[in-house]
Every structure is written in C-alpha cells, then in structure tokens.
Amino acid sequence: MTAPTDHTAAKAGHTLISVDAMGGDEGPAAVVAGCSLSAKANPDIAFVLHGDEAQLAPLVAKRRELEGRCEIRHAADVVRMEDKPSQVVRTGKDTSMWSAIEAVRTGEAAVAVSCGNTGALMALSMIRLKKLPGVNRPAIAVLYPSSNPQGFNVMLDVGADVRADADDLLRFALMGTSYARNGMDIARPRVGLLNVGTEEHKGRAELKEAYDLIRDQRESAGFEFVGFVEGGDISGDAADVIVTDGFTGNVAIKTGEGTANMIGNGLREAFKYSPLSRLASLLAYTSLMRLRRRIDPRRVNGGVFLGLNGTVVKSHGAADATGVSAAIRLAAQLSESRFNDKLAARVAATLTTEETPS
Amino acid sequence: MTAPTDHTAAKAGHTLISVDAMGGDEGPAAVVAGCSLSAKANPDIAFVLHGDEAQLAPLVAKRRELEGRCEIRHAADVVRMEDKPSQVVRTGKDTSMWSAIEAVRTGEAAVAVSCGNTGALMALSMIRLKKLPGVNRPAIAVLYPSSNPQGFNVMLDVGADVRADADDLLRFALMGTSYARNGMDIARPRVGLLNVGTEEHKGRAELKEAYDLIRDQRESAGFEFVGFVEGGDISGDAADVIVTDGFTGNVAIKTGEGTANMIGNGLREAFKYSPLSRLASLLAYTSLMRLRRRIDPRRVNGGVFLGLNGTVVKSHGAADATGVSAAIRLAAQLSESRFNDKLAARVAATLTTEETPS
Numbered sequence: 001m002t003a004p005t006d007h008t009a010a011k012a013g014h015t016l017i018s019v020d021a022m023g024g025d026e027g028p029a030a031v032v033a034g035c036s037l038s039a040k041a042n043p044d045i046a047f048v049l050h051g052d053e054a055q056l057a058p059l060v061a062k063r064r065e066l067e068g069r070c071e072i073r074h075a076a077d078v079v080r081m082e083d084k085p086s087q088v089v090r091t092g093k094d095t096s097m098w099s100a101i102e103a104v105r106t107g108e109a110a111v112a113v114s115c116g117n118t119g120a121l122m123a124l125s126m127i128r129l130k131k132l133p134g135v136n137r138p139a140i141a142v143l144y145p146s147s148n149p150q151g152f153n154v155m156l157d158v159g160a161d162v163r164a165d166a167d168d169l170l171r172f173a174l175m176g177t178s179y180a181r182n183g184m185d186i187a188r189p190r191v192g193l194l195n196v197g198t199e200e201h202k203g204r205a206e207l208k209e210a211y212d213l214i215r216d217q218r219e220s221a222g223f224e225f226v227g228f229v230e231g232g233d234i235s236g237d238a239a240d241v242i243v244t245d246g247f248t249g250n251v252a253i254k255t256g257e258g259t260a261n262m263i264g265n266g267l268r269e270a271f272k273y274s275p276l277s278r279l280a281s282l283l284a285y286t287s288l289m290r291l292r293r294r295i296d297p298r299r300v301n302g303g304v305f306l307g308l309n310g311t312v313v314k315s316h317g318a319a320d321a322t323g324v325s326a327a328i329r330l331a332a333q334l335s336e337s338r339f340n341d342k343l344a345a346r347v348a349a350t351l352t353t354e355e356t357p358s
Numbered sequence: 359m360t361a362p363t364d365h366t367a368a369k370a371g372h373t374l375i376s377v378d379a380m381g382g383d384e385g386p387a388a389v390v391a392g393c394s395l396s397a398k399a400n401p402d403i404a405f406v407l408h409g410d411e412a413q414l415a416p417l418v419a420k421r422r423e424l425e426g427r428c429e430i431r432h433a434a435d436v437v438r439m440e441d442k443p444s445q446v447v448r449t450g451k452d453t454s455m456w457s458a459i460e461a462v463r464t465g466e467a468a469v470a471v472s473c474g475n476t477g478a479l480m481a482l483s484m485i486r487l488k489k490l491p492g493v494n495r496p497a498i499a500v501l502y503p504s505s506n507p508q509g510f511n512v513m514l515d516v517g518a519d520v521r522a523d524a525d526d527l528l529r530f531a532l533m534g535t536s537y538a539r540n541g542m543d544i545a546r547p548r549v550g551l552l553n554v555g556t557e558e559h560k561g562r563a564e565l566k567e568a569y570d571l572i573r574d575q576r577e578s579a580g581f582e583f584v585g586f587v588e589g590g591d592i593s594g595d596a597a598d599v600i601v602t603d604g605f606t607g608n609v610a611i612k613t614g615e616g617t618a619n620m621i622g623n624g625l626r627e628a629f630k631y632s633p634l635s636r637l638a639s640l641l642a643y644t645s646l647m648r649l650r651r652r653i654d655p656r657r658v659n660g661g662v663f664l665g666l667n668g669t670v671v672k673s674h675g676a677a678d679a680t681g682v683s684a685a686i687r688l689a690a691q692l693s694e695s696r697f698n699d700k701l702a703a704r705v706a707a708t709l710t711t712e713e714t715p716s
Contacts, residue, residue, distance in 0.1 A: 147620055159554055162562050196517055196608040204520050204605065231612025235620040244609075247562065250554040251606050252613040254589025259614040262505055262593040263621050266652065270645035280642035287628035287635040294624065 014046035014069065015335045016109045017328055020100035021051035022078040024115030025318045028052070031115065032059040032066075034324020038332070039065040041325070045332045048109060050075050050099040075099040079116050081317065085123035097121060101128050104310035110340060111331040113302075115315040115324065122160055122305060122314075129308040134347045137161045137168045138307035139246065140314065141179055142253060148237045151294060154180045154189070155234060157246035158253050158303065164245035166209035169193065171347060173214045175306040176241040177223040178346050182339040183304070183330060184240075188222060192229030192239030194248060202228065214243070217350055302327040304334070307347075311340050372404035372427065373693050374467045375686055378458035379409035380436040382473025383676045386410070389473065390417040390424075392682020396690070397423040399683070403690045406467060408433050408457040433457040437474050439675065443481035455479060459486050462668035468698060469689040471660075473673040473682065480518055480663060480672075487666040492705040495519045495526045496665035497604065498672065499537050500611060506595045509652060512538045512547070513592060515604035516611050516661065522603035524567035527551065529705060531572045533664040534599040535581040536704050540697040541662070541688060542598075546580060550587030550597030552606060561586065572601070575708055660685040662692070665705075669698050 021031045028051055035047050046069040049056055053074040060066050075096040079088050092098050097120065100112045105128050114121050122140070131138060139157035146153040156176050157164060164172065173191050180189035193211055195203040211227065218225040226239050231252060234242050244252070271281035281288070303314040311334050315327035334340070379389045386409055393405050404427040407414055411432040418424050433454040437446050450456050455478065458470045463486050472479050480498070489496060497515035504511040514534050515522060522530065531549050538547035551569055553561040569585065576583040584597050589610060592600050602610070629639035639646070663670040669692050673685035692698070 145617075145620065147623070162554060194609060196520060196605055231609040231614075232616030232619070234613050235616040247554055248606055248609050251552060251589040251602075251610050255592050255610040255614045256589075256617040258590030258593040259503075259617050260621060261590075262503065263618060263649075265505070266649045267625075267646075270649045271642060273645040273648070277642040277645040280638040280640075280645075282638075283641070284629060284635045284638035287631040287638075288625075290631075291621075291624045291628045 015044055015332050016046050016048060017331050017335065018048050018100045018103035018109035018112040019050065019328070020096045020112065020114035020116055021049045021056055022075070022096040023080070023117065024315070024324075025081075026115075026320055028055050029059055030320050031324050032056065032063065033321035034319070034328060035070065036063040036065055037321055037325035038328040039063075039069055042329070042332055044336075045328070046070065048073055048103050050103070051078070051096040052076070073099055073103075079120045081117050083117055083120055085117075085119040088117070088120040089123050089127050092120070092124065097124060098128070101125055101310075101312065104312065105129055110335040110338075111311045111313060113313045113315060113324075113327050113331050115317055115319050117317075118159070118303070118314055121312065125305050125308055125310075125312045129310045129312070132307050132309060132344050132347055134350070135171055135175075135307035137164055137171070138305055139172050139175060140303045141176055141306055142303045143184075144234050144242070144253060144256065145294065146235045146237060148240060150184055150186065150240070152184070153234060153240055153242055154184065155242040155244070155249055155253065156306065157244065157249050159246045159250035160305065162245070162247040164206075166206045166213055169206070169210035169243055169245070170213040170217065170350070171307065172243045173223070173241065174217070174221055174346050174350060175343055176243060177221065178339065178343040179304065179306060180241050182337040182342060183334055186240050188224060189240040190224040190226050190238070191218070191241045191243060192226045192233055194234075194242055194244035194252075195228040195230065198228045198230060210243075221346060221350065302330045304330070306343065309340075311335075373402055373690050374404050374406060375689050375693065376406050376458045376461035376467035376470040377408065377686070378454045378470065378472035378474055379407045379414055380433070380454040381438070381475065382673070382682075383439075384473075384678055386413050387417055388678050389682050390414065390421065391679035392677070392686060393428065394421040394423055395679055395683035396686040397421075397427055400687070400690055402694075403686070404428065406431055406461050408461070409436070409454040410434070431457055431461075437478045439475050441475060441478055443475075443477040446475070446478040447481050447485050450478070450482065455482060456486070459483055459668075459670065462670065463487055468693040468696075469669045469671060471671045471673060471682075471685050471689050473675055473677050475675075476517070476661070476672055479670065483663050483666055483668075483670045487668045487670070490665050490667060490702050490705060492708070493529055493533075493665035495522055495529070496663055497530050497533060498661045499534055499664055500661045501542075502592055502600070502611060502614065503652065504593045504595060506598060508542055508544065508598070510542070511592060511598055511600055512542065513600040513602070513607055513611065514664065515602065515607050517604045517608035518663065520603070520605040522564075524564045524571055527564070527568035527601055527603070528571040528575065528708070529665065530601045531581070531599065532575070532579055532704050532708060533701055534601060535579065536697065536701040537662065537664060538599050540695040540700060541692055544598050546582060547598040548582040548584050548596070549576070549599045549601060550584045550591055552592075552600055552602035552610075553586040553588065556586045556588060568601075579704060579708065660688045662688070664701065667698075669693075
C-alpha cells in the first residue's frame with residue numbers, strides 16, 4: 001500500500017513532516033484529520049505517516065488533499081500511555097513512535113510530531129536522536145497564553161528533566177530564544193529567569209549563578225535579559241521566554257491549566273444559574289468564544305523537545321484534528337526555518353574553551 | 359491616648375488579636391476598617407492595634423463598634439515594602455510590625471495579623487517567636503481556591519524558604535493537616551505531595567523519601583495520604599492539603615493567580631466588545647459576581663506562618679477592609695481553637711528517638 005508515487009511526490013520540494021499516527025487518545029482518525037487540515041492550509045507540506053497501514057490507508061484515501069502528499073509507513077506496534085519509557089526504549093522498535101523518530105534520525109524529515117506518551121517520546125528521542133554538542137539536558141518548551149502582543153510566552157523546561165543547574169539554565173535560555181525567533185518570529189526575545197522574587201539576592205544559589213551566565217550572553221546571543229521573573233509573569237508581558245527547571249516548569253503550567261479549567265467550569269455554572277444568565281451566555285457567545293480561542297491550549301498545541309539532533313513536537317494526547325493541525329503547523333515552520341541547525345550553531349557558539357561538548 | 363479602660367476591656371473574656379496597623383498598601387484606614395468589620399461580625403474579639411497613635415486614634419474613635427475593644431499601642435516606625443528583612447531584624451525595634459509580633463511573643467495575644475512586607479514579617483517572626491521544637495523550616499500556608507466541597511485547599515510552603523528536604527516535607531504535612539483541621543474544620547484532611555507525575559517512581563529523590571515518611575505517619579497523625587499530586591490538583595478535589603517546597607509553591611500560586619487575572623481581564627474585554635456582550639454582562643452580573651467571590655483571594659486573605667511559637671497571619675499588602683477582615687476572622691478562629699498548641703503537640707509527637715528537636 002506504500003505507493004511509490006506518493007513517496008516521490010512527498011519529497012519533491014515539499015517540507016516533509018514525520019507523523020506518528022497512533023498513540024493519541026483520539027486514535028489515528030484524529031491525526032489523519034489534522035494532517036488533512038494542515039495540507040489544506042499549507043500547500044508546501046507533505047507527510048510520512050507512521051502506523052498500522054490497514055487502519056491508515058482507508059483514512060488517508062478519504063482525504064483528497066492528502067493525495068500524493070502522504071506516504072504511509074507501516075508500523076505494527078503502538079506505544080500505549082501506560083508503557084514505561086525504559087521498556088519502550090528496549091522493546092519499541094516496531095512502534096509507530098520509533099518509526100516517526102527514525103525518519104528524523106536519518107535526515108528524511110527535520111521534525112517529527114506525536115500525540116503519544118510523553119515520557120516514552122522523550123526517552124526515545126534522547127536515545128535515538130542524541131543530544132546536541134554542548135547540551136547536557138534537553139528541554140521541553142511550550143507556548144503559554146500571555147498578555148504579550150504575540151499572545152504567548154515560550155516556557156522551558158516543563159518536564160524533560162526534574163533538575164537543571166546554572167549551565168543548563170543558560171542553555172535553556174539559548175534554546176528558548178532560538179525557538180522564539182524561528183517559531184514565533186520574535187527578532188530579539190526578552191528572557192526572564194523564573195524565581196520567587198525579582199530582587200537579585202533572592203532564590204536558590206544556582207539561580208544567582210544562572211543569572212550572571214545568561215546576562216553575560218545576552219549581547220552575543222542577541223536577546224534581552226529582563227532578569228528574574230515570578231510565576232505571575234508566565235502569563236504576563238514582562239518576557240517572551242521564561243527559563244526554569246523541568247520540575248518547577250511542569251508544576252507551574254499544570255497549576256495554570258488547572259486554575260483556568262476551574263474558572264471555566266465556574267463560568268459555565270454561572271451562565272446556567274438562572275434564565276437571565278442563560279440568556280446572557282447566548283448574547284456574549286461570540287465574545288466568549290473569541291476569548292476561549294485566545295487561551296485555548298489546542299491552538300498552541302505542541303511541546304517541543306529542544307537540544308537534540310532533530311526536533312520532536314509533542315502534541316497533547318487528547319488532541320483532536322485542530323490540535324494535531326496546530327502541532328503540524330508548528331513543525332512545518334520550524335522545519336522551513338531550519339530551526340534546529342540554527343539552535344545547534346547558537347549553543348555551539350557559546351561553548352567556552354573550558355567546556356567539553358557532552 | 360492608650361486608654362487603660364480599653365486595655366482592660368480587651369482582655370476580659372475576649373479573643374485578643376494583635377494587629378499591625380501600618381505597612382499595608384492601603385494604609386491604616388483600611389486596617390481599622392477591617393477591624394471594624396470583624397468587630398461587628400464577631401462580638402468575642404478584641405484588638406491590640408500597633409502603629410502611629412496620632413493616625414490611629416481618630417480612625418478608631420470614628421468606629422463605635424471598636425469602643426472598648428481596641429487598644430492602640432504606639433509604634434513610631436513602619437516597615438516599608440522595600441526594606442530588607444535583615445535590616446528590619448537589626449533596626450526595626452520601633453516598628454509596628456515588631457510590636458505586633460511582640461504581643462504574641464509575650465503571650466498577650468495568640469495570633470498577629472500584618473499586611474506588611476512578607477520577607478520582613480517572616481524574618482521578624484522567626485527571630486522573635488523562634489521555631490517550635492521539631493521544626494527545622496517554618497512554612498507559609500495559603501488557601502487556594504479549588505473544586506473541593508470547602509472551596510479551598512491548604513497549600514504549603516509557598517515561600518518561607520526556597521528549599522525543603524524530606525523531613526521538612528513531613529513536617530509541612532503535619533502542620534498543614536493541623537491547620538486544615540483547626541482553620542477549615544476538616545476532620546481528616548487528605549494530603550497530597552506535589553510532584554511532576556502521580557507515579558511513585560517519578561520526581562526528585564527527596565520526594566520519594568518524603569512519600570514514605572508521610573505515608574508512615576498517616577495513621578498516627580490522623581490524615582489520609584493520597585500520594586503524589588500534580589499542579590492541576592492544587593485547584594482540584596483530589597486533596598485538601600498540598601505539600602511542597604517554598605520555591606515550587608511560590609511559583610505555582612503566582613502562576614495560578616496570574617492566569618486567573620489574565621482570564622479575568624480577557625472576560626472584561628469580551629463583555630465590553632459589543633452592545634450585545636455589554637447587555638450580557640448586565641444580565642449575568644449576579645452569577646458572575648458569585649463566581650468572583652468564590653475565587654476572590656481577598657476572601658481567603660491570609661498566608662499563615664506555621665512552625666513558630668505563635669501564629670502570624672500575613673494579609674495581602676493590597677488588602678482593603680474586606681481583605682483585612684478575612685485575615686482577622688482566620689486569626690480569631692485559629693486563636694479560639696488553640697491551634698498552635700495543637701500543632702506543636704502534633705509535631706512533637708512524631709519526633710522519633712533518633713531526632714533532636716531543633
């Protein structure tokens with residue numbers, strides 16, 4: 001079923017995205033629908049779709065816009081949400097996730113997209129793509145809704161690792177600004193280092209050290225450094241890139257998401273409360289939907305693994321076609337801007353003579 | 359101006375609250391107005407009000423409900439928001455904050471309330487009240503709006519210290535459950551330990567150790583242990599007490615507050631967008647105000663310093679009369695339930711023979 005004509009077509013002048021079609025909560029139908037949306041919006045992209053050919057072929061055949069732009073690469077096995085990363089690394093060779101990463105490792109595609117198990121995706125990406133020279137800890141970056149003009153801040157790390165020393169935090173700043181430049185078109189990103197206060201004397205020792213390291217690189221690496229920022233600045237407009245360790249970052253974004261959900265549920269109840277409030281919700285419907293879209297995580301769906309030889313975009317496990325499509329759009333932009341080459345060059349340029357690439 | 363009759367009246371059968379009347383953003387008028395609200399709502403409380411007598415006396419004289427229930431104790435100096443804690447500890451003897459804490463140190467009042475500089479308040483409280491036996495790191499606990507029946511979770515530490523080891527986290531669990539029992543009337547609080555995943559193998563080493571320590575105390579200390587929780591559970595209903603270190607906790611609550619503010623601003627804009635949406639906001643006004651009250655930080659205004667010989671309630675610096683009154687209500691409940699004695703007994707009971715009280 002792997003049509004050779006498709007394969008050729010996909011390679012001819014197209015930006016090729018490697019997509020893990022299995023493993024999301026919504027199944028391959030949502031992934032194919034997301035590819036279809038992206039294909040309509042962007043005539044320059046094509047796909048290698050990894051997964052069960054028997055399931056995927058009929059789904060792809062139904063989408064005319066995917067014709068000649070979507071190769072199916074069969075993978076018999078699937079990484080499930082409950083699988084342990086260590087196990088997937090040992091025995092996951094036949095999975096669609098492995099196959100999707102493999103297409104990046106061989107250089108066929110620059111970026112892979114998956115809705116699957118985050119831990120397994122990170123572990124496989126690390127083992128198969130390997131770290132860039134100068135990067136000790138790769139990071140997961142997300143876009144967090146903010147009051148900035150662009151509507152979002154880049155935040156990293158949000159959970160690739162539970163620790164980060166001062167040197168890692170400097171690398172996160174470099175990788176995050178590279179991502180902001182190439183993924184969000186911010187020419188000179190403003191970097192903030194997350195802390196419990198904005199005074200220079202506050203916080204943990206490694207943060208004070210990281211403060212100096214990041215400040216000293218701001219000129220040569222072409223970013224602004226706004227210094228320490230606080231939790232409230234993640235959704236604010238003081239910085240474009242928020243740098244923190246993966247433990248703090250993970251807790252922070254989940255706290256923010258949880259709080260937003262709690263308010264959303266409260267609003268729904270408030271609007272159901274009386275006939276008047278039900279009428280109100282109808283009248284305000286358009287405005288409320290506009291707000292919802294602005295802070296909808298599906299629109300910025302995609303944690304990005306940074307610091308590897310190749311880029312991997314992690315889409316929400318529960319992503320529907322809109323979510324998958326947003327992740328693919330991000331993947332295409334990063335691929336077209338040759339993001340990872342620029343990131344690698346940026347990190348390499350800051351290595352001092354004392355340091356050995358690791 | 360310190361009327362002896364007032365002083366006597368305040369002591370006769372009343373719960374005496376020591377209040378730092380200066381140092382909040384809104385000035386002493388808001389603090390006195392808050393005392394006045396509390397005095398109307400609760401006939402059993404009385405106040406020692408610390409600050410500039412010349413400013414305070416006319417404010418108190420205007421409030422009939424404070425007559426005979428409010429002693430003014432003159433303090434010439436004020437701790438400002440920009441003062442460094444170390445400096446206040448050395449030279450702050452004449453400040454209203456010092457005086458307010460002193461009334462707790464001498465046993466005159468069980469609880470002090472201040473809207474002032476958090477760092478200075480914590481430093482002064484530590485130095486003057488000293489740590490309880492068995493407590494290495496005191497903690498600041500806050501109530502965070504949640505989908506629990508009580509509407510809030512207790513979370514600690516949110517910034518007394520940037521670090522906490524496994525043993526500290528166990529103490530936080532004990533102090534937090536004591537607070538939930540006495541401040542929130544939850545007979546058997548459910549404790550969750552904040553982590554980046556709920557699986558037992560995840561997270562930092564000290565968290566796995568703390569997991570075992572807390573689990574082993576749950577029977578003897580009369581709480582449930584729900585294990586690891588994530589950032590999303592801070593506003594959820596999985597636990598009543600969320601235990602974490604002061605760095606993570608501080609970032610988390612500020613991230614949540616920031617996100618809530620961003621959504622609130624977005625809602626206001628949405629409702630201003632068109633004539634229809636403006637009409638909608640009028641129709642839904644009552645319901646929206648109900649929601650706002652539910653998640654209003656002023657209602658649960660009051661971080662509480664736990665682990666000292668005496669309780670100190672930190673009210674928001676920007677607290678108005680409603681906010682101050684909420685902090686005073688909390689202070690009164692903690693005082694009436696003899697909370698700090700119970701907390702001290704609870705922590706002391708879990709000291710093993712290997713440990714030396716510090």
